Amino acid sequence: xxxxxxxxxxxxxxxxxxxxxxxxxxxFDIVPVDFFPGRQHKADWFLRMNPFGQLPVLKxxxxxxxxxxAILAYLAKTYDTTGQWFPDAPAITAEVLRWHVVADDITASxxxxxxxxxxxxxxDIPKVQKQAHRIFRLMDExxxxxxxxxxxxxxxPAHPTTADIACFPYVMxxxxxxxxxxxxxxxxxxxxxxxxxxxxxxxxGIFPAGRALQTA
Amino acid sequence: MTLSLxxxxxxxxxxxxxxxxxxxxxxxxxxxELAVWRADDGNVNVWENRCLHRxxxxxxxxxxxxxxxxxxxxxxxxxxxxxxTYIPAHxxxxxxxxxxxxxxxxxxxxxxxxxxxxDDQPFRPFPGAEGHDWFPLRPMPVNAAPEDVLxxxxxxxxxxxxxxxxxxxxxxxxxxxxxxQPVDAGRAVIRGLLATQxxxxxxxxxxxxxxxxxxxxxxxxxxxxxxxxLKPAFEKVSAELSTMPEIAVPRGNTITVVVKxxxxxADGVIGFELAARxxxxxxxxxxxxxxLHLPNGMTRQYSITNGPGDLMSYVIGVKQESASKGGSKVLxxxxxxxxxxxxxxxxxNFPLRRDATRTxxxxxxxxxxxxxxxxxxxxxxxxxxxxxxxxxxxxxxFRSELEALHGKVIFHTGLPRAEIGLTIASALGQWSMAxxxxxxxxxxxxxxVRSTAAAQGWPDEAIHFEYFKNDKVIDDSSAxxxxxxxxxxxxxxxxxxxxxxxxxxxxLTVPSSCEQGACGTCLTTVIEGEVDHQDVYLNDSEKRSxxxxxxxxxxxxxxxxxxxx
Numbered sequence: 076x077x078x079x080x081x082x083x084x085x086x087x088x089x090x091x092x093x094x095x096x097x098x099x100x101x102x103f104d105i106v107p108v109d110f111f112p113g114r115q116h117k118a119d120w121f122l123r124m125n126p127f128g129q130l131p132v133l134k135x136x137x138x139x140x141x142x143x144x145a146i147l148a149y150l151a152k153t154y155d156t157t158g159q160w161f162p163d164a165p166a167i168t169a170e171v172l173r174w175h176v177v178a179d180d181i182t183a184s185x186x187x188x189x190x191x192x193x194x195x196x197x198x199d200i201p202k203v204q205k206q207a208h209r210i211f212r213l214m215d216e217x218x219x220x221x222x223x224x225x226x227x228x229x230x231x232p233a234h235p236t237t238a239d240i241a242c243f244p245y246v247m248x249x250x251x252x253x254x255x256x257x258x259x260x261x262x263x264x265x266x267x268x269x270x271x272x273x274x275x276x277x278x279x280g281i282f283p284a285g286r287a288l289q290t291a
Numbered sequence: 292m293t294l295s296l297x298x299x300x301x302x303x304x305x306x307x308x309x310x311x312x313x314x315x316x317x318x319x320x321x322x323x324e325l326a327v328w329r330a331d332d333g334n335v336n337v338w339e340n341r342c343l344h345r346x347x348x349x350x351x352x353x354x355x356x357x358x359x360x361x362x363x364x365x366x367x368x369x370x371x372x373x374x375x376t377y378i379p380a381h382x383x384x385x386x387x388x389x390x391x392x393x394x395x396x397x398x399x400x401x402x403x404x405x406x407x408x409x410d411d412q413p414f415r416p417f418p419g420a421e422g423h424d425w426f427p428l429r430p431m432p433v434n435a436a437p438e439d440v441l442x443x444x445x446x447x448x449x450x451x452x453x454x455x456x457x458x459x460x461x462x463x464x465x466x467x468x469x470x471x472q473p474v475d476a477g478r479a480v481i482r483g484l485l486a487t488q489x490x491x492x493x494x495x496x497x498x499x500x501x502x503x504x505x506x507x508x509x510x511x512x513x514x515x516x517x518x519x520x521l522k523p524a525f526e527k528v529s530a531e532l533s534t535m536p537e538i539a540v541p542r543g544n545t546i547t548v549v550v551k552x553x554x555x556x557a558d559g560v561i562g563f564e565l566a567a568r569x570x571x572x573x574x575x576x577x578x579x580x581x582x583l584h585l586p587n588g589m590t591r592q593y594s595i596t597n598g599p600g601d602l603m604s605y606v607i608g609v610k611q612e613s614a615s616k617g618g619s620k621v622l623x624x625x626x627x628x629x630x631x632x633x634x635x636x637x638x639x640n641f642p643l644r645r646d647a648t649r650t651x652x653x654x655x656x657x658x659x660x661x662x663x664x665x666x667x668x669x670x671x672x673x674x675x676x677x678x679x680x681x682x683x684x685x686x687x688x689f690r691s692e693l694e695a696l697h698g699k700v701i702f703h704t705g706l707p708r709a710e711i712g713l714t715i716a717s718a719l720g721q722w723s724m725a726x727x728x729x730x731x732x733x734x735x736x737x738x739x740v741r742s743t744a745a746a747q748g749w750p751d752e753a754i755h756f757e758y759f760k761n762d763k764v765i766d767d768s769s770a771x772x773x774x775x776x777x778x779x780x781x782x783x784x785x786x787x788x789x790x791x792x793x794x795x796x797x798x799l800t801v802p803s804s805c806e807q808g809a810c811g812t813c814l815t816t817v818i819e820g821e822v823d824h825q826d827v828y829l830n831d832s833e834k835r836s837x838x839x840x841x842x843x844x845x846x847x848x849x850x851x852x853x854x855x856x
Binding site: 216223258260 | 324360430491
């Protein structure tokens with residue numbers, strides 16, 4: 076068994092996989108791909124692995140996988156002995172997949188704004204910022220009612236799932252795209268909870284939350 | 292209506308539930324950003340949302356329970372005072388106590404956190420506030436002018452029951468109260484309060500109602516030109532604050548405190564809790580002490596035992612000595628609960644580094660007091676430490692406080708003298724990089740720790756202790772002139788007399804305490820001239836800087852000194 080991650084350090088989508096693998100305690104090798112400014116994800120050698128030209132790509136022995144959400148599901152189903160990160164129950168699987176799609180919408184909005192502001196990509200900045208705010212409002216509402224109902228995470232189980240991992244990075248990096256989170260207090264509290272998952276790891280721009288209060 | 296930056300009205304800025312322990316909430320009011328956090332003692336802090344060091348938002352920092360740590364360079368600020376307690380880039384120094392973040396008034400009431408742009412108005416409950424178990428609705432941020440939001444809320448009221456407008460952008464109808472938090476000229480948050488605890492359906496109903504109202508308001512606002520945002524002026528951080536001062540020059544102010552509690556903590560150790568008469572006491576750092584001005588005119592130094600952000604009162608321990616020459620005797624015998632005492636602001640001669648890989652704290656008897664404070668700070672920050680507490684049998688002061696710590700606390704009670712040395716040697720072990728030992732106790736123990744540590748490879752800078760006594764022989768043979776710049780006086784200091792004595796002989800009132808160069812009370816700024824330092828208070832770099840001196844023992848190498856007195 077040897078896992079290799081084709082990784083760009085500043086990519087939130089690559090970070091999702093580093094985060095889950097850290098939490099699961101999985102060893103993995105990294106092959107750095109210069110997404111910016113080198114555009115290596117559009118190089119021939121990379122396109123042979125993923126014709127869509129997107130990071131991340133993960134190799135596990137003979138298997139080559141792409142798309143962060145799909146890889147999260149693969150890693151959880153293969154290596155998570157607790158079965159909590161991508162639960163088998165069909166209703167929960169549907170919930171998790173629903174939030175994986177929200178995660179892609181966050182990428183298309185919050186991450187796009189970040190790429191436009193920080194990396195000179197040509198996106199309609201006010202438009203993608205507005206889209207991100209719309210998603211954050213819905214997440215804040217979902218999480219605020221969750222707290223009233225005793226649900227700490229995006230999905231209904233009493234523990235985090237890959238849905239939380241998938242949505243987390245570009246929520247945390249939104250300020251790099253000019254999208255403040257001061258209007259989303261429940262969303263901000265959820266980011267504290269994610270950052271306190273044992274095995275949590277950081278990336279540039281994402282800080283640890285410090286310890287929770289120990290109740291003796 | 293135009294919003295004003297200096298509007299003194301109290302507005303709600305958060306729900307109580309928005310502030311779980313160990314979280315930092317990002318608040319906003321009248322164009323300003325706020326870092327809002329609840330300390331482990333329940334106190335809510337509302338601060339300007341920037342670190343005084345490099346301006347990074349404190350709302351991304353870490354709430355450590357008693358201190359807020361900036362995420363950028365780790366500056367820590369105390370609960371209540373917002374005073375800086377630690378600067379990692381200067382781990383061996385105590386930060387000047389005047390480094391203090393901007394705070395805003397705060398009140399937690401009726402399920403909400405209230406604040407105001409200034410202190411000009413006292414907090415007043417809204418009409419009908421008392422007697423209900425209030426439930427705050429989910430806050431609804433709206434990108435529209437606060438006055439438009441208020442008008443739209445008013446229009447929600449049924450015709451036969453018009454809304455009752457209240458002061459401060461608020462109104463009520465049908466038993467529901469709405470407060471509009473003015474975030475900025477074009478932004479607001481609707482905060483609703485219900486007088487009873489709602490069920491889930493009611494909560495969903497209000498959320499839907501307010502979401503629709505928000506959408507209507509935002510569509511209307513999008514058609515209008517955006518109002519000019521408020522432009523709060525951010526006070527520039529002074530050069531004095533943005534650079535690390537060599538030393539904190541005491542201002543000589545005294546504070547009146549009330550003896551809230553006096554109790555026997557152990558055989559021969561009396562605990563005193565000294566509380567502020569109103570509000571909180573000044574920021575202190577672990578290892579700090581206060582000067583206590585006693586009823587008989589004497590001044591004595593006592594270490595603060597408190598943990599981080601614990602500023603409502605200082606707890607000190609006083610040793611009851613039968614042969615005491617008067618200081619602690621007066622305190623123990625004549626001071627009672629309810630008495631008023633004058634204390635100095637805290638000073639720190641014994642700063643704690645928080646960058647050690649291993650911290651060893653060694654206390655002997657009453658020397659536990661500063662080390663208890665240190666252990667509490669390390670404890671809250673989840674840093675490793677070992678506290679060795681040597682006492683005679685029956686003399687274990689602050690036992691319950693020590694047992695509440697999570698770190699390694701070892702009591703060595705009633706050890707024979709010979710064993711103490713061996714125990715210290717094994718507690719220290721061989722030194723390696725970034726290990727530090729702090730010792731406080733009788734001078735014999737201090738010497739044992741210093742010599743044992745040195746023998747086991749501990750360098751001087753890793754061995755920390757506090758002098759309560761200057762054992763050096765003072766050379767007072769020189770004679771020179773002192774010019775007191777502020778007092779417009781020039782005095783001659785003859786051999787055999789101290790600067791302090793000569794100043795007093797000439798009618799000046801100058802604070803002093805130990806008068807042997809150990810306590811730091813008479814610390815004075817030097818403007819000109821070369822100082823002959825003879826104290827044990829200043830460290831070598833402070834002495835080399837030639838910018839300050841202790842007038843009780845130090846003298847001049849140059850024929851003339853100019854002092855800032």
